[in-house]
Amino acid sequence: xxxxxxxxxxxARWDVAAALLVGSVGGVVIGAIPGVGAAVAIAILLPATFSxxxxxxxxxxxxxYGSSMFGGAVPAILINTPGTxxxxxxxxxxxxxxxxxxxxxxxxxxxxxxxxxxxxxxxxLMLFAPGLAKIAPLFGSREIFLAAxxxxxxxxxxxxxxxLAAGMxxxxxxxxxxxxxEPIQYTQRYTFGQSWLSGGIDLIVAVLGLFALSQAxxxxxxxDKTSHAEPITGGLLSGFKELARxxxxxxxxxxxxxxxxVIPGVGxxxxxxxxxxxxxxxxxxxxxxxxxxxEGLIASEAANNAVPAAAMxxxxxxxxxxxxxTAMMLSVFYVHNVIPGPSLFQxxxxxxxxxxxxxxxxxxxxxxxxxxxxxxxLKVIExxxxxxxxxxxxLGFVGVxxxxxxxxxxxxxxxFGVLGLILKRLDLPIVxxxxxxxxGNIMEAKLRTSMMRVKSPLDFIDRPVSFILFLIILIVICxxxxxxxxxxxxxxENA
Amino acid sequence: xRIADDVNRPGGExxxxxxLIFALFLLSQIAVxxxxxxxxxxxxxxxxxxxxxxxxxxxxxxxxxxLQWRSRLPGRLAETRVWLGSVEFCLWFMLYVAAVPVxxxxxxxxAFTVLxxxxxxxxxxxxxxxxxxxxxxIVFVFKSLLSVRIPGGAVYEYLPSGLRSFMILNL
Numbered sequence: 001x002x003x004x005x006x007x008x009x010x011x012a013r014w015d016v017a018a019a020l021l022v023g024s025v026g027g028v029v030i031g032a033i034p035g036v037g038a039a040v041a042i043a044i045l046l047p048a049t050f051s052x053x054x055x056x057x058x059x060x061x062x063x064x065y066g067s068s069m070f071g072g073a074v075p076a077i078l079i080n081t082p083g084t085x086x087x088x089x090x091x092x093x094x095x096x097x098x099x100x101x102x103x104x105x106x107x108x109x110x111x112x113x114x115x116x117x118x119x120x121x122x123x124x125l126m127l128f129a130p131g132l133a134k135i136a137p138l139f140g141s142r143e144i145f146l147a148a149x150x151x152x153x154x155x156x157x158x159x160x161x162x163x164l165a166a167g168m169x170x171x172x173x174x175x176x177x178x179x180x181x182e183p184i185q186y187t188q189r190y191t192f193g194q195s196w197l198s199g200g201i202d203l204i205v206a207v208l209g210l211f212a213l214s215q216a217x218x219x220x221x222x223x224d225k226t227s228h229a230e231p232i233t234g235g236l237l238s239g240f241k242e243l244a245r246x247x248x249x250x251x252x253x254x255x256x257x258x259x260x261x262v263i264p265g266v267g268x269x270x271x272x273x274x275x276x277x278x279x280x281x282x283x284x285x286x287x288x289x290x291x292x293x294x295e296g297l298i299a300s301e302a303a304n305n306a307v308p309a310a311a312m313x314x315x316x317x318x319x320x321x322x323x324x325x326t327a328m329m330l331s332v333f334y335v336h337n338v339i340p341g342p343s344l345f346q347x348x349x350x351x352x353x354x355x356x357x358x359x360x361x362x363x364x365x366x367x368x369x370x371x372x373x374x375x376x377x378l379k380v381i382e383x384x385x386x387x388x389x390x391x392x393x394x395l396g397f398v399g400v401x402x403x404x405x406x407x408x409x410x411x412x413x414x415x416f417g418v419l420g421l422i423l424k425r426l427d428l429p430i431v432x433x434x435x436x437x438x439x440g441n442i443m444e445a446k447l448r449t450s451m452m453r454v455k456s457p458l459d460f461i462d463r464p465v466s467f468i469l470f471l472i473i474l475i476v477i478c479x480x481x482x483x484x485x486x487x488x489x490x491x492x493e494n495a
Numbered sequence: 496x497r498i499a500d501d502v503n504r505p506g507g508e509x510x511x512x513x514x515l516i517f518a519l520f521l522l523s524q525i526a527v528x529x530x531x532x533x534x535x536x537x538x539x540x541x542x543x544x545x546x547x548x549x550x551x552x553x554x555x556x557x558x559x560x561x562l563q564w565r566s567r568l569p570g571r572l573a574e575t576r577v578w579l580g581s582v583e584f585c586l587w588f589m590l591y592v593a594a595v596p597v598x599x600x601x602x603x604x605x606a607f608t609v610l611x612x613x614x615x616x617x618x619x620x621x622x623x624x625x626x627x628x629x630x631x632x633i634v635f636v637f638k639s640l641l642s643v644r645i646p647g648g649a650v651y652e653y654l655p656s657g658l659r660s661f662m663i664l665n666l
Binding site: 048165171177189190221426444448 | 504518521538556559622
C-alpha cells in the first residue's frame with residue numbers, strides 16, 4: 001500500500017500530468033498521420049526528454065508508443081491507409097466495413113479492442129514483471145550474454161523472408177557499436193585516424209537517421225498522397241458492447257500480443273498475424289475475413305496494442321530491450337542513471353509502479369480523447385505527405401543537433417537517413433541494426449566478464465538459467481531449419 | 496534451400512553488392528584498424544567484437560547477394576537514381592545545420608521550412624504561411640518551452656543586450 005501511495009505521489013505532479021496528456025494525444029495524432037509512426041516521433045523526442053525527470057520523459061515516450069496504434073486505426077479504417085505499419089491488417093476488415101457504410105461501427109470496435117489489448121497488457125506487466133525480477137538475480141554475466149544472444153537470433157529469424165538481410169544488418173549494428181575507443185584496453189577501433197570517430201557512433205544519432213530522417217526523405221521524394229474521409233456521426237462507446245460479444249477473440253488476441261511482446265524481436269507484426277489467423281481459424285464465419293469481419297478487426301487491434309506494455313517486461317526486469325522502441329527508451333533510463341533490472345525493483349519499486357499506473361491512465365486518456373476527437377483527426381489525415389516530410393526533417397534537426405550541438409552528428413544522421421531510405425525502399429528491416437548496436441554492446445561487456453570465470457566452454461552453461469537459455473537458443477535455431485526443410489519439401493512436392 | 500529473400504525489389508542486388516564490398520573492406524582492415532592486446536583470452540582481444548560484426552556481415556551478405564542476383568528485377572538504374580535523389584535533401588538538411596549557428600534557430604528554421612515548401616511545390620500563400628507557422632511552432636515548443644540545447648546565432652551579437660539575452664534563451 002505504501003508503494004502504491006508513493007507511486008501515486010510520483011504521478012500527482014503537473015509535469016507528469018502534462019506528459020500524460022502530451023504522450024496520449026500526441027501519440028494518437030502521430031499514429032493517425034500515415035508515414036510518421038511512433039518510432040519517428042520517439043526518435044525525435046528522445047534528446048528533448050533527457051532534460052526531463054525520468055518519469056516525465058518515459059511517460060511521454062511510452063504514451064506515444066502505446067497510443068500511436070490507436071490513432072493508426074483511424075486512416076486504416078477510413079481511407080484504407082494504415083497510420084502505422086502495424087495497423088495493416090486493420091485495413092482488411094476496416095475498409096470493407098467503411099464501404100458498407102459501417103465506418104462508425106468499425107472505429108468503435110477498433111477503439112474498444114485497442115483499449116482491451118492495452119489494459120490487458122498493462123495488467124500482465126504488473127503481474128509478470130515483478131516475478132521476472134525475482135528470478136533476475138539468477139542472471140549473471142553469462143546468462144545476460146545468452147539472453148542478449150537469443151534476442152539477436154530471434155530478431156534475425158523473426159524477419160521471415162528477409163533472414164539473410166536481417167543477419168547482415170545485425171552484424172552491421174554489432175560492428176557500428178565497436179567503432180571508437182575500446183573501453184578495456186583503450187585502443188582505437190575502426191576510427192581510420194579520424195578524431196571525430198573516437199567517441200564512436202551515438203545510438204541516438206543512428207536511430208534518428210534511420211527512423212526520422214529516412215522517413216522524411218521517403219516522404220519528400222514521393223508524390224503527394226492526400227486523402228479525404230467523411231466525418232463520423234454518433235457516439236463511439238457502442239464498440240464495448242460489441243466487443244463483449246467477441247470476448248474470446250479479444251482475450252486470446254490480447255494474450256497473443258502480450259506473449260509476442262515479451263519475446264525479443266517479434267513484436268506487433270507477428271502478434272497481429274498470429275491473432276488474426278487464430279481468429280479466422282476459430283471463427284464461425286471465416287468467409288467474412290477480408291470482407292469486413294468484426295472478429296478480424298478485434299484480433300488485429302487488440303493484439304498490436306497489447307505489445308507495448310509487454311515489451312517493457314524484459315526491459316524493466318532484465319534491462320534487455322526486445323525491439324527498437326524499447327532500445328530507445330533504454331537510453332532514457334541510462335541518461336538518468338536509472339538502471340533497469342532486478343535492482344530497479346528492489347530500490348525504486350514506487351517508480352516502477354508509477355510507470356504501470358501511467359500506462360493504465362494513458363490508455364484511459366486515449367480512449368476518451370478518441371471518442372471526442374475522431375473528426376478532428378480526419379483533418380490531420382488530410383495533410384499532404386510531402387508537407388509532413390518537411391515537418392519531420394525540421395524536427396529531426398532538433399533531435400540530432402540538441403544532443404551535442406555537433407554538425408558531424410547531423411552529417412552522420414543524414415548518412416544513416418540515406419541508408420534508411422534505401423532499406424525502406426527495398427523493404428529490408430532497420431530494427432536489426434539498432435538491436436545489433438544495443439545488444440552487441442551488452443554482449444561484448446558480459447562475455448568479457450563471464451569468460452574470466454569460465455575455464456572450459458561447458459562451464460558457460462553449468463548454471464540452470466544459462467543451460468535453459470542455451471537450450472532455447474538451440475531449439476529456436478533447430479526449429480527454424482526444420483521449418484525451412486519442411487517448406488523446401490512442400491515446394492518440391494508441388495513442383 | 497530457400498532461407499531468405501522472398502522480398503525482392505528493383506535495385507536489391509545493387510545494395511547487396513555494395514554492402515558486401517563494404518563488409519569485405521571492413522574485414523580486410525581489421526588488422527590495421529584494431530590493436531591486439533598482449534594478454535587475455537580471445538574474447539578480451541579488442542578486435543574480437545569487430546571481427547564478430549564484420550564476419551557476420553560478410554557471412555550473411557554473400558548468400559543475400561547470390562539470391563538477389565538470381566532473382567534480380569529490371570529497373571535498377573531508376574531505383575539507384577531515386578537513392579541518389581535523396582542526397583539533395585541531405586544537402587538541404589546540412590545547409591540548415593550550417594545556418595543555425597550563424598542566423599539563429601528561428602530565422603534558419605523559418606527559412607528552411609518556407610524554402611523547402613517552395614522546393615516541394617507548395618507555392619500558394621496559404622501553404623507558405625502554414626510552412627512558416629510550423630517552423631515557428633517547432634522553435635517555440637522546443638527552444639522556448641522545452642529549452643533544448645540549441646545555441647544562439649552569431650547575428651544575435653549585434654542585437655541590444657536585453658533583446659540578445661531573450662533571443663539566445665528563447666529563439
